[in-house]
Amino acid sequence: MxxxxxxxxxxxxxxxxxxxxxxxxxxxxxxxxxxxxxxxxxxxxxxxxxxxxxxxxxHPQLMAAVRRQLDSFTHTCFHVMGYESYVELAEKLNRLTPGAFPKKSLLVNTGAEAVENAIKIARSYTGRPGVIAFDGGFHGRTLLTMGLTGKVMPYKKGFGPMPAGIHHAAYPNALHGISVEDALRSLEDRLRFDIEPEAVAAMIVEPVMGEGGFYVAPPAFLRGLRDIASRHGIVLIADEVQSGFGRTGRMFAVEHAGVEPDLITMAKSLAGGFPLAAVTGRAEIMDAPHAGGLGGTYGGNPVAVAAALAVLEVLESExxxxxxxxxxxxxxxxxxxxxxxxxxxxxxxxxxxxxxxxxxxxxxxxxxxxxxxxxxxxxxxxxxxxxxxxxxxxxxxxxxxxxxxxxxxxxxxxxxxxxxxxxxxxxxx
Ligand SMILES: Cc1ncc(COP(=O)(O)O)c(C=O)c1O
Missing domain, CATH: 3.90.1150.10 (Aspartate Aminotransferase, domain 1)
Known part of the structure; x- marks a missing residue:
């Protein structure tokens, strides 16, 4: 054996x-x-x-950064005692994400946690409950993100009931006969048949569908979502957990479409193998939740943050x-x-x-x-x-x-x- x-x-x-x-x-x-x-x-x-x-x-640069951090401190909990590297990473993410408007960031541990927080923030900002997600999309395995995920097997089967307030629309897929027009019509239908736009806090979309099959959203679709979101005061969230950090040839996939989301969720390659995730977005939206409404014991762990700062340097220098x-x-x-x-x-x-x-x-x-x-x-x-x-x-x-x-x-x-x-x-x- x-x-x-x-x-x-x-x-x-x-x-x-x-x-x-x-x-x-x-x-x-x-x-x-x-x-x-x-x-x-x-x-x-x-x-x-x-x-x-x-x-x-x-990567040797990441390993060196992590070793340096291990020799100073490995955990304080940012809520208990802050550290400069958390603030520095937030400043960098605010600069690197698309959109020239003022931004703020929150660090957490996993992609699912980033998505959960983006929805909490959007609900707090808009005072609305509803969320639109897309068929075939994947946003995580926690209760809320499982609800957002648009695939039953293996993610949802037997784990219901799903959280309320989530509605799914079609994602464009030329190979399987769903055009951009079909997909946008399906979204307009949700806003006509399922939930009024004034009750929708957020739309969450993967600019390139990851788990669902590596389908690239045509720019016209993402621009269409931006228009609909802006028209109805809905927060547009780009879930870049899988497509982020240079994977598509831009720092974020949504940049290929020239679209500026209100919030971006990130994880995975952000910290090159250390558990770290982030939400970055418009400062006025990010600041909607009251002090103490966001966070967690390990969010923005200093070892993972040291790795992330090194990742950003390596992406650029190489x-x-x-x-x-x-x-x-x-x-x-x-x-x-x-x-x-x-x-x-x-x-x-x-x-x-x-x-x-x-x-x-x-x-x-x-x-x-x-x-x-x-x-x-x-x-x-x-x-x-x-x-x-x-x-x-x-x-x-x-x-x-x-x-x-x-x-x-x-x-x-x-x-x-x-x-x-x-x-x-x-x-x-
Ligand atoms: C687009 C997207 N969002 C969210 C997640 C969930 O991330 P995590 O597994 O870190 O919770 C994933 C994971 O594959 C993902 O691809």
């Missing part, structure tokens, strides 16, 4: 079943875009711990936004020909280095193909992640710091796995 198998047996005895494992592997060590498992096998990492490692595993563009271009160049050569590859799409490959068979989503390709690629030494409303999309989230040779090797392994699986048809890998 291998070490991975032994650990998997212990894990099955000790860890709750609901916490799924996407790969039957356990990590031993990792460096930049490579990770070594408990049996000493090396993998190229195209998963980045679900979009957390835009700056790679254990030109990682441009690198994201180059990774994206190269990935499309290498993988788009599969649309012609493999019947099941329906679309290779993306924004910057946020690339999705969608599999269909005769117009029907083909999640079996995704599972087989993911396991074939793993056997060759490439770690992949799936996503999608039907589980039929492979998403590429290589660290933006990945060396060219690792990127090329990874893309070659992926193309080989897809081609081999296409030839094998429905046989499992």
């Amino acid at each position: 291998t070490s991975n198998q032994r650990l998997m047996e212990r894990r099955e005895q000790a860890v709750a079943r609901g916490v799924a494992n996407l790969h039957p592997l356990f990590a031993a060590s990792a460096d930049n875009a490579r990770i070594i498992d408990a049996d000493g096998r090396e993998y190229i990492d195209f998963a980045s711990g679900i979009a957390v490692l835009n700056t790679g595993h254990r 030109g990682l936004l441009d690198k994201a563009e180059r990774i994206g271009q190269r990935s499309l160049e290498r993988l788009r020909p599969l649309q012609q050569s493999c019947d099941t590859v329906a679309e290779v799409r993306g924004l910057g280095a946020m690339i999705g490959i969608e599999f269909m068979r005769e117009g029907v989503p083909a999640p079996d193909m995704v599972q087989a390709v993911v396991s074939r690629a793993r056997d060759q030494g490439l770690l992949l992640l799936s996503c999608g409303m039907h589980g039929n999309v492979i998403r590429l989230l290589a660290p933006l710091t990945i060396p060219d040779e690792d990127l090329e090797r990874g893309l070659a392994m992926l193309a080989d796995a897809i081609t081999a699986q296409e030839k094998a048809g429905l046989q499992p890998a």
Whole structure:
């Protein structure tokens, strides 16, 4: 029995079943875009711990910043005694997020917590209860964010009742026949049939849908949301938890559309593997809740904040936004020909280095193909992640710091796995 198998047996005895494992592997060590498992096998990492490692595993600058922080203090609770780095990170996020208006920030621990707080802030500012979210969107696993999430399996099944006041509209999806006009009409319908606009506090949207399948919202859709939100005094929240921090070639994906949201939620690659999340937005909205209404014991932990400040430096000093563009271009160049050569590859799409490959068979989503390709690629030494409303999309989230040779090797392994699986048809890998 291998070490991975032994650990998997212990894990099955000790860890709750609901916490799924996407790969039957356990990590031993990792460096930049490579990770070594408990049996000493090396993998190229195209998963980045679900979009957390835009700056790679254990970037030396991050590690140095964290070590320095460990030697001074690791926790005070910002409410009990403040520290400069929290304020500095807030100042930086206020500057980096789109919009020239005055902004303020709040630091928390996870993406879900950032989303929960954005909704609390929007409700406090508007005095309204309602929230609009989108079909297929993912915003987290806590009660409120589960309610906002637009997919039943595996996120909502058996966990109801869902929180009140949430309404879902369609998200544009050209491949599946939903145009920008259809999606905006669906939103107008919600405001006509379900809830009056004067009762809606916020609309929350992913500029590139992440868990739902790496669908890029056309700029016209995001501009349409901005117009509707402004017209009705609704707070527009861009959930950039997965698409943020350079992944799409801009610091935030919403910038591609030239849209300025009122609030932005961030997490994942913000702190390169340390738990940290943030809400940044218009100062008058952020300041609506009374003193003591926001926060938490660990929010803005100083070790995670030190990592985040280093992430921001590395993104700039290593030109990682441009690198994201180059990774994206190269990935499309290498993988788009599969649309012609493999019947099941329906679309290779993306924004910057946020690339999705969608599999269909005769117009029907083909999640079996995704599972087989993911396991074939793993056997060759490439770690992949799936996503999608039907589980039929492979998403590429290589660290933006990945060396060219690792990127090329990874893309070659992926193309080989897809081609081999296409030839094998429905046989499992
Ligand atoms: C767009 C989006 N929002 C929120 C979340 C929730 O983040 P967390 O898992 O840190 O709670 C995720 C996680 O995948 C996400 O992709």
